[in-house]
Amino acid sequence: MRVHRSCHRCGATYGADKICAKCEHKRCKKCPRYPKKKPKTGEKGKEPEESKPKPRKPLLTIKNRTGGELVYQPSRQRVRRTCHKCETMFRPPATICEKCQHVRCTKCPRDPAKLEKWPEGYPGDAAADDESDIEAEPGKRRMWRRPRQRVRWSCEKCQSLFKDGSQACSECGHERCDTCTRIP
Secondary structure, eight states: OOOEEBOTTTOOBOOSSSBOTTTOOBOOTTSOEESOOOOOTTSSSOOOSSOOOOOOOOOOEEEOTTSSEEEOOOOOOOOEEBOTTTOOBOOTTOOBOTTTOOBOBTTSOEESOOTTTOTTOOTTOBOOOHHHHHHHSGGGOOOOOOOOOOOEEEOTTTOOBOOTTOSBOTTTOOBOOTTSEEEO
């Protein structure tokens, strides 16, 4: 298809070059074209001239044995949530665990998980309270402690190590005293 353009100043048609033969106007965006450009359907602000409504898909129905009709429903993904404390499943509308009365929080796992969509927790979840979990389970509190080291003693006379828990040297029989070396 050939596209013809005319000068918006004098109305003369352009030739092979982009300069008007009459008024020497350089072709610009204001110069109209023939045939007109068709609008794209995906452009913002512009809608196609004739928008046809999409035809609705007919519902699939099956006759029921007892009478009436069964309507086909598309399958939905089931989301299962479990309590992170007692590992029981939450019933769909409830957000409180039936067993331990725990409010569903961000620590309660979701199956199937969508961590890339909701990295900080799922909508409708309460914030996870680390301190409330510690109060409920006192033996699981974590705190930093210095690493333990084994204390050893060496004999001042023969420089051999004392055996664990013994007060006398196994080599020379010397009793452990204040002058014996402690390691570390």
